Amino acid sequence: MNHPPAIWCIGRNYGAHAHEMGDVPKERPTVFFKNPASVIADGDAIILPPICDEHGPQVDFEGELAVILERDLRDACEDEVLEAVSYAPGNDVSARWWQREGSNGQWNRGKSFDTFCPIGTPVPAAQVPDPQCLRLVSRHNGRILQEASTADMLFPVATLLTELSRGTTLLAGTVLMTGTPGGVGSKRTPPIWLENGDVCEVEIEGVGLLTNPVRHD
Secondary structure, eight states: OOOOSOEEEEESOBHHHHHHTTOOOOSSOEEEEEOGGGEEOTTOOEEEOGGGGBTBSOEEOOEEEEEEESSOBSSOOHHHHTTSEEEEEEEOOEEHHHHHTTTTTOOTGGGOSTTOEEBOOOEEGGGOSOTTSOEEEEEETTEEEEEEEGGGBSSOHHHHHHHHTTTSOBOTTOEEEOOOOSOOGGGSSSOOOOOTTOEEEEEETTTEEEEEEEEEO
16 A cells, blocks of 8 residues: 555544543544554554553453545535545554554654554545445454444544645645544453454445454564
């Protein structure tokens, strides 16, 4: 898969995930970036690098709806943005120590290691009549750990694209990761961390299935 010009990400865009992470929904979206070089395709392996072994098991999954821009957007209106996109299942793989402690509260590094942004095959917007009415399921070794509707997003896709394009050119090919629902592995008892030999799946109704094995580097 080609590297996108940018990967914009929305943190804690589902109330259940904000709650499990010890937060409350905010009035404005939480925005961060992932390294474009972290993108891999369906079937590619998520590689656990040695740097993520330094502070114990820490690599987590986050199933998400990914939105890919098909043309540049700037100062866009909500009634036009959904005509300029395609959709894919995505996985915001996250190294939790590096996300929280390793960069003094800045999330980017813990979410930007190579292979930490699997994205499935995009489908055109014409095949997805309503991006806010999709069932999202994440599986770890066949077990469902996340199941929600995109209707539960605090900030819908059209609102996010409109807001992010204010005074800012979002280049064609840019990816928007729209946030993950509750059920991530780090908040399970006991925690569920990605390990060598695991398989991650993110399936979104009407959009597709993303499957990635996990390998240790």
